[in-house]
Amino acid sequence: MSEFDTILITGGTGQDAQIMLDRLATTRFKIVCTFSNAIDLNSLSRKAETRITYENLDIRDTSRFMEIIKRYEPKVIYNFAGRSSVRDSYKFPTEYMETNAYSVERILLSLHTSGYFKHCRFYQASSSEIFDPYEMEARNETSAKNPTSPYGKSKLYSHNLAQFYREQYGYFVSSGITFNHESEYRSEKFLFGKVMWGLARILNGKQSKLAIGNLNSRRDWGYAPDYIDAMLLMMFSEKPRDFVISSGKLHSVYEVIQTAYRFCDIATPLSEILIAEQVLPEYKDYTDLFGDSSQIEAALGWKPKFDFYQTIQRIQKSIIAKSRKAD
Secondary structure (H helix, E strand, O other), rough: OOOOOOOEEEEEOHHHHHHHHHHHOOOOOOEEEOOOOOOHHHHHHHHHHOEEEEEEOOOOOHHHHHHHHHHHHOOOOOOOOOOOOHHHHHHHHHHHHHHHHHHHHHHHHHHHHHHHHHHHHEEEEHHHHHHHOOOOOEEEEOOOOOOHHHHHHHHHHHHHHHHHHHHOOEEEEEEEEEOEOOOOOOOOOOHHHHHHHHHHHHHOOOOOOOEEEEOOOOOEEHHHHHHHHHHHHHHHOOOOOOOOEEOOOEHHHHHHHHHHHHOOOOOHHHHHHHEOOOOOOHHHHHOEEEOOOHHHHHHOOOOOOHHHHHHHHHHHHHHHHHHHOOO
């Protein structure tokens, strides 16, 4: 693959796409980045100085997707587009299936029937939410898959489709089964972003309380730039494979809050800041979901560079600085 080839990134305003753009900014690859109709392109303007072309795309519009493919002929496609809130998926299950599952089905079929699949590599963003939540051991690539949320079900549908096109036709299609990975790009729609931005505002006197739901839920948390490095290794490797991308360690939501609070140097005791938030009765949180990334380490040499505490310190420091500028 030539360093002057084109890489297509969908879902350009999301966390993973933003970090991928950062990683590729100093390379000679031509980059095409798509953004949704619902998002203001101004949020991407800070990267305008790099060799990035922006295209408007609703990922459900397969005809528009194929227009972009024909125009730019990308050699690598990272599909980060889709809806990503597990909690919201209970409210809008049909929309999640349409965006995360059926749109991917149409895209893969179009790449196949047009013959273009022979000329590109395709990355599908999968999720740890596809696994059976009731198994207690670390999840690897062959662990039981039995998601309980509409989000998890939509992700498993597209995950299986990607696997089908690889195994049936020999196309270069890989899925990264990512566990929780966070960065300063994480929005407040997600728990991690809500905690980090909330504490930053409390530090700056712009907020007084932090309302969070299940504090005892334990998850596998990692640093998103580490995980983007894994995705790059996957697409530039010799053969396509699905890999679990994780830290392999469990930490509770309360540990996240407690650690971030410590790095903020807030004078008010945490017990006076933190309040319980009501959780939707139908919402079932995975409580002890952690991964086993030994396969990607053995095959590609990848493992996380930053541990749980380093991750929180780096992100909280960055968000505190952003919060002060915003004020």
